[in-house]
Amino acid sequence: MLNDLYEEIKKRKEQPKEGSYTNYLFEKGLDKILKKVGEETTEVIIASKNNNQELVNEVADLTYHLLVLLAEKNVSLSSVQAELERREGKLSTTRDRKEIDEL
Known part of the structure; x- marks a missing residue:
């Protein structure tokens, strides 16, 4: 499905x-797409703080824009x-990551 949409x-x-x-976004350019x-x-x-259907809808919108x-x-x-395949199976621990407060 994602491949078809991307194509x-x-x-x-x-x-x-x-x-x-989609063409509107391309015409407006990178800044509009990033916005x-x-x-x-x-x-x-x-x-994510509301209900799951709203989350599904918004993740679909984000995926499209990405x-x-x-x-x-x-x-x-x-x-x-x-x-993603390159990263598959790699172990990651919390010590490998910055604390969220440090970002």
Whole structure:
């Protein structure tokens, strides 16, 4: 599903469709896309305090906008998948991470 969505987003970038929200984002450029990613991230946080359906909806929105960002930056979804696979099975402990207060 994510691959299909990513391919459709790339197609819209290459072959704009009038009235498309995806094309609107590409036309406005990186700053607009980043603003939407930030907004959707905030909405995921808020939805996490509410109900699960709202959380699902907001995660879907964030995922879409992240895919638009990847397409804008010409980063393949397969490169993200490869990075996740590279990390698979690696142990991480709390000592490997900064405290949240330190960020």
